[in-house]
Amino acid sequence: MSKATKIISFIGLTIAMFMGTLDSTIVNIALPKIMTHFNASLTDTSWVATIYTLALAVFMITGSKIADRYGRKKIMLLGLALFGGFSAACMLATSLPELIAFRFFQGLGGAIITPIVLPMGIEIFGKAHMSKIASVVGAVTALAAAGGPPIGGVIIEYASWRWVFGINVPLTIVAFLIIAMGVRESYDESLAGRIDLPGTILLTLGLGGLTFGLLEGRQYGWQSGIILGTLIGGVLAIGLFIFIESKVKHP
Known part of the structure; x- marks a missing residue:
């Protein structure tokens, strides 16, 4: 080239x-x-x-x-x-x-x-x-x-x-x-093996929950059920993502 x-x-x-x-x-x-x-x-x-x-x-x-x-x-x-x-x-x-x-x-x-x-x-x-x-x-x-x-x-x-x-x-x-x-x-x-589907899903859910909560917290209210639910759900999904990624063969 x-x-x-x-x-x-x-x-x-x-x-x-x-x-x-x-x-x-x-x-x-x-x-x-x-x-x-x-x-x-x-x-x-x-x-x-x-x-x-x-x-x-x-x-x-x-x-x-x-x-x-x-x-x-x-x-x-x-x-x-x-x-x-x-x-x-x-x-x-x-x-x-x-x-x-x-x-x-x-x-x-x-x-x-x-x-x-x-x-x-x-x-x-x-x-x-x-x-x-x-x-x-x-x-x-x-x-x-x-x-x-x-x-x-x-x-x-x-x-x-x-x-x-x-x-x-x-x-x-x-x-x-x-x-x-x-x-x-x-x-x-360097990539090998199959797609890490559980990791992909958990990462998507985690980032989605955290991003939505942070973007819309002021609009809905930081103590509203939807914001607390998405933020907590996002943190839990990220935590589970980290745990699973430490165990799978091809993270």
Whole structure:
């Protein structure tokens, strides 16, 4: 692979990383417009932001391990297809429940594409450049997180709130084409054995409970049954996860 091909391929990966992180913050500034458009309450509308963050946090580790086992390029392309497709669906949503549902699946796409950019970048340039790659990935992540509100503000000022989601579609197409044509398939060769299904389920339940409780504690009340239940359930699931992972042959 030539140096130019490596750089272009890595640019495709950083576009994917940028979008996945950007969408965790860009929507916040559009919530008042969305609330007005659908004539909804702030509590209900806030789920447009919350559900994406929840999906991102809960499925990121699982998505990265699936990619390590079955092929990072294949899973990355699947994640981009999910992310781009449901970004378009969010843009065209006709009701708030529809938009929230589409945002969940967009978050699944984000959870897939975000964590595997670093190992794919290392595969392109080699472990000797790991620190440089990690620095670039970190800088892009920080830029995307900080850039969400101002980028969203510009979109809201000059276009419809729907373009907060629509902006992802052309970027996804560019990233998909670059990665499909320029990046080689890679795996984590150290993985062995069958998928650790109990560990995957417990980790998902644990992260889901803890993330939901922390995100919605202020809204429902920290002493409410649903928040205490999800936080306690999340802690118990994580504890059981740690115990099981110390016993299974292929954690």
